[in-house]
Amino acid sequence: MPRKLFTRLSTACLLACLAAGPAIAQETAVERGEALSRQLCALCHLVGETASGASDAVPTFHAIANSEGMTEGRIRGFIYDPHPQMPSLQLPENQIDDIVAYIRSLVE
Numbered sequence: 001m002p003r004k005l006f007t008r009l010s011t012a013c014l015l016a017c018l019a020a021g022p023a024i025a026q027e028t029a030v031e032r033g034e035a036l037s038r039q040l041c042a043l044c045h046l047v048g049e050t051a052s053g054a055s056d057a058v059p060t061f062h063a064i065a066n067s068e069g070m071t072e073g074r075i076r077g078f079i080y081d082p083h084p085q086m087p088s089l090q091l092p093e094n095q096i097d098d099i100v101a102y103i104r105s106l107v108e
Contacts, residue, residue, distance in 0.1 A: 033102025036095055037061065044086075058085075065106035075100050 037047045046060035064070060079096050082088055091099075 029098045029101035030105045031102075032095075033098035033100070033105075036091075036099055037102055040089060040091075041099075061103055062106050065103045066108055072100055072104060075103050 034048065037045075041047055041061070044055050044058045045064075046062075048061075059067075064075070076096060078086070079089065079091065079099065
């Protein structure tokens with residue numbers, strides 16, 4: 001392969017990877033958030049489409065995500081300052097970011 005063609009192809013691949021970076025990072029945050037939510041929240045909340053042990057007395061993550069006025073800030077607020085029945089999780093910021101990304105991904 002001629003050097004000039006190789007350089008152009010390499011540059012094109014690099015630019016494509018850089019352009020896809022934010023989308024890949026968002027998907028990764030959503031996936032991590034879903035996994036954390038299933039681990040930490042599924043005892044009470046229906047996190048995905050199906051779950052065992054979730055309580056009918058608490059809203060599903062889908063319902064939370066689609067509640068009127070539910071913003072990223074409000075979701076964070078519930079995690080930082082939970083209601084009395086919800087345990088205080090004391091999560092690092094990156095895990096909160098991931099859970100928020102997952103819940104926001106459920107908005108229709």
